[in-house]
Amino acid sequence: MKxxxxxxxxxxxxxxxxxxxxxxxxxxxTTVIADEMNISPxxxxxxxxxxxxxxxxxxxxxxxEVDALLTLRxxxxxxxxxxxxxxxxxxxxxxxxxxxxxxxxxxLTRSRLIETHFQRILAHKQQTALALCNGLAASGALEATxxxxxxxxxxxxxxxxxxxxxxHARQPRKPPDIGRGVYQVMSLAAPWLRGPAxxxxxxxxxxxx
Amino acid sequence: MKxxxxxxxxxxxxxxxxxxxxxxxxxxxTTVIADEMNISPxxxxxxxxxxxxxxxxxxxxxxxEVDALLTLRxxxxxxxxxxxxxxxxxxxxxxxxxxxxxxxxxxLTRSRLIETHFQRILAHKQQTALALCNGLAASGALEATxxxxxxxxxxxxxxxxxxxxxxHARQPRKPPDIGRGVYQVMSLAAPWLRGPAxxxxxxxxxxxx
Numbered sequence: 001m002k003x004x005x006x007x008x009x010x011x012x013x014x015x016x017x018x019x020x021x022x023x024x025x026x027x028x029x030t031t032v033i034a035d036e037m038n039i040s041p042x043x044x045x046x047x048x049x050x051x052x053x054x055x056x057x058x059x060x061x062x063x064x065e066v067d068a069l070l071t072l073r074x075x076x077x078x079x080x081x082x083x084x085x086x087x088x089x090x091x092x093x094x095x096x097x098x099x100x101x102x103x104x105x106x107x108l109t110r111s112r113l114i115e116t117h118f119q120r121i122l123a124h125k126q127q128t129a130l131a132l133c134n135g136l137a138a139s140g141a142l143e144a145t146x147x148x149x150x151x152x153x154x155x156x157x158x159x160x161x162x163x164x165x166x167x168h169a170r171q172p173r174k175p176p177d178i179g180r181g182v183y184q185v186m187s188l189a190a191p192w193l194r195g196p197a198x199x200x201x202x203x204x205x206x207x208x209x
Numbered sequence: 210m211k212x213x214x215x216x217x218x219x220x221x222x223x224x225x226x227x228x229x230x231x232x233x234x235x236x237x238x239t240t241v242i243a244d245e246m247n248i249s250p251x252x253x254x255x256x257x258x259x260x261x262x263x264x265x266x267x268x269x270x271x272x273x274e275v276d277a278l279l280t281l282r283x284x285x286x287x288x289x290x291x292x293x294x295x296x297x298x299x300x301x302x303x304x305x306x307x308x309x310x311x312x313x314x315x316x317l318t319r320s321r322l323i324e325t326h327f328q329r330i331l332a333h334k335q336q337t338a339l340a341l342c343n344g345l346a347a348s349g350a351l352e353a354t355x356x357x358x359x360x361x362x363x364x365x366x367x368x369x370x371x372x373x374x375x376x377h378a379r380q381p382r383k384p385p386d387i388g389r390g391v392y393q394v395m396s397l398a399a400p401w402l403r404g405p406a407x408x409x410x411x412x413x414x415x416x417x418x
Binding site: 161 | 247361368377397401
């Protein structure tokens with residue numbers, strides 16, 4: 001009994017994430033979440049005073065996961081194949097927390113905290129994209145001027161952030177094929193790649209298509 | 210008096226567009242629109258039975274404007290400079306109706322009509338992007354394989370559709386510099402351009418930056 005009660009906050013957050021993703025955060029109330037879990041609204045309020053506290057918890061979870069991936073540490077990918085895998089992981093995190101991207105304007109308007117943290121995440125993505133491209137350029141696998149690299153990093157950030165929204169608008173009732181998103185991002189870098197990196201990308205793309 | 214009454218529907222639509230763009234469509238009720246215009250809610254309901262009718266009217270206006278631009282007719286642009294201008298016009302239409310893109314997921318969920326029409330507009334954008342790139346390829350100004358052209362057209366559609374949302378997330382309290390959006394779209398095509406087209410683009414970009 002005590003163990004079950006201890007797990008309630010986690011179950012609330014998990015249930016909220018599932019419902020937010022399915023129906024959109026603005027359409028899910030705390031009452032709906034409590035009802036879905038077969039607990040009383042009072043029990044839910046004991047753990048979270050309002051829906052915004054649940055949203056903030058989920059946003060912090062998302063931020064931690066995406067930051068951990070972007071930081072790369074000592075496993076910095078340098079080959080086209082590693083980047084393909086890295087992008088897959090990034091899209092999987094965005095897919096897991098897709099309600100954030102779908103309702104981003106509403107969330108930005110409502111929460112100054114989410115506004116500043118989302119900006120920080122976009123800046124971190126762009127910085128990582130630039131670092132990856134610079135790494136490829138340093139090894140001779142990529143050839144572009146600094147202006148071209150900067151514009152490429154912005155487009156990589158934009159496409160990784162909004163491809164799922166784009167795909168959702170095109171096919172709202174179909175789960176997305178994340179590989180297609182990765183392919184679109186790789187297509188941004190493809191024309192700048194040289195030598196074996198380009199051939200490897202063409203091979204991967206060919207296998208994919 | 211009669212003339213003023215005849216113009217009321219137009220004024221309702223104009224006021225709604227301004228308020229939707231400023232505060233987000235979900236946050237603006239018909240009461241707020243009537244109040245802003247100093248008319249009674251009854252007067253508004255005489256012209257539009259509910260908010261969705263106003264939204265549908267605005268969406269139809271948007272669709273007409275964007276289709277007219279995409280159709281291109283006999284003024285099909287073939288030079289980098291024409292495409293730059295064409296993209297400016299496209300971003301200006303999206304900016305004019307920006308509430309549609311900001312709340313697109315909510316609108317798609319609520320209206321099957323908007324869902325199908327928005328899909329049609331995205332398909333039309335992609336088809337126009339592909340036609341423009343094929344035009345450039347035919348004149349030797351662009352060199353890419355059919356797969357590369359297809360991926361490029363998807364990315365052009367995605368970046369033109371979501372650049373404003375991206376920019377809004379980065380700087381919510383600043384009106385966007387549409388030229389930067391055009392620059393990001395042109396950057397997608399840049400590496401595929403050859404000869405004078407590429408030089409012209411570099412010149413335009415240099416002037417812009």
